[in-house]
Amino acid sequence: MDKFKNAFREEADELLVQLEGLLLELETNPADVDVLNATFRAVHTIKGSAGMFGFERISRFVHDFESLLDECRVGRLQADSSVVGLFLRARDIVKEMLAEDDDSAPFSAEGLEIIGAFKQLVDKHRAAAPVQTGSAPAPGANESAVSAAGSSAPGGSPVPVGAALIGGSAPNQPPRPVSHGNATQESYRLMLKPAAGIFFTGTRVFKLLAELASLGELQAFPRLREIPDLEDINPEFCYVAWDLILVTAQGLNAIKDVFIFVEGSVELKIEKIANPDEGTPGETKKLGEILVERGLVQLTDLGDALKSQRRLGDVLIQNRLVSQAELDAALAEQAHVRKSQEKTSENSASIRVASEKLDLLVDLVGEMVTLQARLAQTSSEVADAGLSAISEQLERLVSQLRDNAMSIRMLPIGSTFNKFKRVVRDLSAELGKDVDLLTEGAETELDKTVIERLNDPLVHIIRNALDHGLERPEVRQAAGKAVRGSLTLRAEQSGAHVIISVSDDGNGLDVDAIQAKALERGLIGPGENLTEEEAFMLVFRPGFSTAKNVSSVSGRGVGMDVVKREIDSLGGAVSIVSRRGQGSTIFLKIPLTLAIIEGLLVRISQEYYVLPLAPVEACVELDSQAAGSNEGRLMQYRGDLLPYVDLREFFSVPGEAPLVRQVVVVNSQNERIGLVVDTVIGDHQTVIKPLGRMLRGVEGLSGATILGNGTVALIIDHGRIALKVRTGALRGRL
Helix, strand or coil, rough: CCHHHHHHHHHHHHHHHHHHHHHHHHHHHCCCCHHHHHHHHHHHEEEHHHHCCCCCCHHHHHHHHHHHHHHCCCCCCCCCCCCHHHHHHHHHHHHHHHHHCCCCCCCHHHHHHHHHHHHHHHHHHHHHCCCCCCCCCCCCCCCCCEECEEECCHCCCCCHHHCCCCCCCCCCCCCCCEEEEEEECCCEEEEEEECHHHHHCCHHHHHHHHHHHHHHHEEEEEEECCCCCCCHHHCCCCEEEEEEEECCCCHHHHHHCCCCCCCCCCEEEEEEECCHHHCCCCCCHHHHHHHCCCCCCCCHHHHHHHHHHCCCHHHHHHCCCCCEEEEHHHHHHHHHHEECCCCCCCCCCCCCCHHHHHHHHHHHHHHHHHHHHHHHHHHHHHHHHHHHHHHHHHHHHHHHHHHHHHCCCEECCHHHHHHHHHHHHHHHHHHHEEEEEEEECCEEEEEHHHHHHHHEEEEEEEEHHHHHCCCHHHHHCCCCCCCCCEEEEEEEEECEEEEEEEECCCCCCCCHHHHHHHHHHCCCCCCCCCCCHHHHHHHHCCCCCEEEEEEEECCCCCCHHHHHHHHCCCCCCEEEEEECCCEEEEEEEECCCCCCEEEEEEECCEEEEEEEECEEEEEEECHHHHCCCCCEEEECCEEEEEEEEEEECCCCCCCCCCCCEEEEEEEEEEEEEEECCCCEEEEEEECCCCECCCHHCCCCCCEEEECCCEEEEEEECCCHHHHHHHHHHHHHHC
């Protein structure tokens, strides 16, 4: 049972993320019916599924949440900022309850406060105003009843849902789609077949049918032919399947949401059925076609029955080819629907896979890349044409497998961007500022591991922008700016990297204040002037802050240091552009993935190293005059002086350097630097492995990889080396 409860928690977490985005959108557009219905559907799904899996406390809490949302749907309550704020607090309480193991624990003080506020608002608005016409009926309206297989109570009242488990006779004419104001109802045909052991998962099929019934008008036709003889029945197994016809205004997604937590425990087919009144071209399907389509009758049996020239249904029942309930279901569909032009193309083709399995897949692909490299080297050594051909073909296949495995781990960064809408909303309200959050490039994809590690740096940057960058409304108005500030998150792919920028139209960085603070802390000497870029980079120093007052949001000089360290650990780079009075932009340059990269294999003495290929501009021969210069390590490159670092000296590699050496020119943060090696071997697919404890502290290394011959090669962190050159830390080694 724990497995299924954990599955519920995972699904509910996703729904809560979706719910937060919908609520923020609802606050901006409270009259948007689609957003309101989607919000209601998410809450309704959480409530129903929580009850199904034994999370009764969550189900009770969300019931009041749902009731207040329904007041918004029927027009009695306006979803203004205060109401949406209450909804967001309720959403947070649900998330906290999901993380708790004890479902019997009492509600927290805040939870009880929210329940009280919900009930007070519901009672107030139900008493104050009538329901507006034209609104769709609430999905909970028919929760206690469902129309069975056409067997109605006197006066047309629906039969309790339990009757659907037994079945009945089909009506002469099934219900037709009805228009409720602007919400036109649609008809759907469902085939629901629970797994035999579904009861062991804690799932109650009765509740599934009740949830469907709550969406509209439901007819259920049980399939009983798989029930064994009495002596063979296992009372713990489910032998019944159902053909269902649902008339609802809630749409296909609402139907799918009913089954979102039991996808692995039921076989489900959904077809949208065209409205017969719309005059869909083509003839109504014949009864025999429907029975064959459902797999109830074989074509040969159908042909024999038709030859008798009697009513087809009577013949099939007499010959025991179908049951009365199966015939009733087919007749109801024949009367109710025409062949849909939209079959199951709307059904999702995605599946859920645990992230641990994806990580294992990438690790195994990495091992295949290493093994393929060994095969390539072996084939070149033995000079066997057949083996070489196999090796080349395997290389292509492994390359495709690698790309596909990596693409599976790639996620759009938009999901991360959306998380910050709530941060900006709450923090700007706390600070008394009006701020719009804009996003661009949300479809840009990054490795999921990278995205997870970007969350904290982006939070710190956004908090600093809101607290220190963007001004209060009265200050902006006095400066001739728009009263509402603007904060923009952008993402775009650039080669093997993604550039993420956070821009605000606030006050910008004060270079003079930064230099004064740097002088006060002894980071620069008296009379030493920094360039703008050098001054801006000081804000990433530990404990560095120009804030006069420390707030609960920022001012301690910790946040930006966290940003720099995390981005450096990702193998990325950070930079700032700022204009006083106009705003600031912080750029994060992040590698697409941390698992497998294209590298340039080089050798120093008998040791092998790999440089990431993306920043490499060129490989040139080291000028002997440049190598012997006493005026610093500089060489001529395309008409400019290029600083370079001798990696033999940097890594203290023993042995005498060869007469002819190579310089690998790399571009780091728009600055070129040369890295001197003995030999450039060529490009290499590099599976990145973490360094062990002994090498983890070595400057200039970011990882290791295994070559085709089994030799370990170290991966060079060119960014750290370039930073040392820029800051003068390598002055004695240049």
